[in-house]
């Protein structure tokens with residue numbers, strides 16, 4: 274099983290926890306960490322489940338709930354906020370018919386917020402999976418989502 278192979282790649286050292294969790298989550302088609310996987314990581318690293326859940330809940334990029342094929346993260350740090358990210362979030366909520374933190378019924382999109390993506394010069398910005406998009410307007414967001422739907 275792929276999760277076992279990922280875990281085996283890493284020495285059982287606590288400092289590897291983030292890399293292991295990232296790799297496992299990236300390999301999951303629903304981009305999340307399920308209970309069984311978390312137990313395996315806990316056993317491999319010999320650290321308690323509550324410590325692992327502490328890490329998972331601290332970092333917003335980890336999820337214990339199944340997510341969509343595309344994870345949309347809208348930046349809501351100050352520069353993006355000033356450039357209208359709040360109204361873009363509302364726009365996306367209407368467009369996708371979900372609230373922040375939810376996944377569309379067809380399992381294609383999950384809408385999340387994030388802190389600064391490091392591209393404040395092109396605020397407002399968002400990330401979809403590993404790609405960053407800046408200078409967003411509602412029209413540009415519509416076009417991006419439309420293209421994703423075709424994939």
Ligand code: FES
Pocket residue numbers: 348349350351352353354388389390391392393394396397398
């Ligand atoms: S504040 Fe949004 S990218 Fe920096």
